Amino acid sequence: MEYNSYRALGFTTLQNGLIAYYSQLGLSDIQLILIIQLEAFNQRGEHFPSNEKIAANTNLTTNDVANLIQQMIDQGLLSIEQTTDSKGRIGNRYNLNPLYEKLDNYLDEHILIKNNQNNQTIEVTDSLENNPINMLARQFEVEFGRYLSPIERQELSAWLTVDHYSPEIIKMALREAVLSQVYSLKYVDRILLNWQRHNLKTVYEVKQFLQRNR
Template identity: 50%
Template sequence: MVNFYNYHKAGFSVFSNTLFKYYSHLNISETELVLILQLEVFAQDKNYFPSNQELAASTNLSAIEISELLQGLINKEVINLEQINDQEGKISNFYSLKPLYKKIDALFEQEQLSRKQSSSNRISQPLGYENQDPLQLTVRQFEIEFGRLLSPIERQEIAAWINEDHYDPEVIKLALREAILAQVYNFKYVDRILLNWQRHNLTTVEQVKNYLQRNV
């Protein structure tokens, strides 16, 4: 007879809630997430380098699909394939999830910092006064439209648009609006829009709006 004791003997796996909260911010798909969880399960069972066949047997994926997904995660710098020497000098391979959790740490710290800044602004500013920092306002607009927190790299790109390329923050928001209307939610598309406007010497909101009206 099957009972809870039998399941209990198989053990339990524990995963950080931050992984489930932030995986989508790191461009990790649900299928890739399942594979990451399987790597965690095997690691908790002291198997740090499960074969593609072992991983496939624990999922609905083929060994070939597992191989492609693992390579994709390595390319995204989410996991690393590393080596270690034991006491006898034998080399062993293992999958490291350190890159993943470093990225999650950065996102978590960024969110905590944003909360502290928001709390500080509410305390130090008069009621109804909003933070008028162009960078923060632009970042917030992107987060609203994209429906997620921006990564540190994405924040740096916005800062570069404002501080290095000297784009008007309001023009950046217009480019964001054009991307959303085209249903393209990525920074490369927004950057192409800004470069196109720059080539046409469109530097102000009024110039951009006139240009858009002429090209409707």
Template identity: 60%
Template structure:
């Protein structure tokens, strides 16, 4: 597909506030993906997509989508409204108003400690600049898709359990992309190989790569 073909698929508008603060609303990544899908369908005029339609756009099964929707309803982020169309037909629609009400309250209740001397919000930069979030965004850009919760946990384990340097992980990602291998398992093998060679710094990895090109 060409760039214009992708443009023809349309664009989904989403609040940057939601993207930055959904963890503080206790929304996990899987639930956020469902919210993104609901927004996409709604902005195309489909206010009650089926679980099958949502699942087709994600890495989740139909059953998992059903469970995630139920969790959003139980947490009062999502409501199913009954509506009547112009022909008098009764139907349903998903309503995310309560989610945005909660987001409004969160933002309104932010303290001055999150503001810098120019009155600008610093809290988003704190969230955005965490090593895990930086890596996740980089992987999603290179893979051309959202990562699943399990994939995000694996990257977190590289940082917190294996204690890999984020810069080393980015180098492994680059090597995988150069090989057109868009897989965390492939990247894990690269990292293990470098670990076996006792490569601990970016400079050591780069020298190793130059020797083995």
């Protein structure tokens, strides 16, 4: 059967942002499978598929599906709404808006590059790679409101590969720079060197140091 013959089955649309960053939202791989199924049913007009129908499309049992749905409700990523049709019949539907609101917030904080002067979005970074260097670079660009230069990216890479700072420690140093309203890698580097001189190696140690010196 040719590819075009399969088009009669239709397509399911899923945000690339969700595919790239679902783990950053605290979702597991199996929860993403559930979301794909819910979207597939929803986009075909079936807004409250049974656990049996969902399980039939996966390797999950109906109990697995029920547990995953409850997990997502508890995480504030999914809700069940009551609906009323034109004939007054009451029903239910799954609502994934809480998930997409959380995704929107994540993208706004970590992916959108904004002008520090007026908070207007300059551009949306188009990379969907999640390696530590790219993720850190995006975060610096978001906070600085501009793209990093090639030399700045090399320095960022050196922090990870030569100095062996953890991404979490670098993010904390970035936060301290932003709080001081100094948008410079040199300033962040001075913060990191200061913490290194104090032999601070973990997030906990840095937090304790900062609390003592506020």
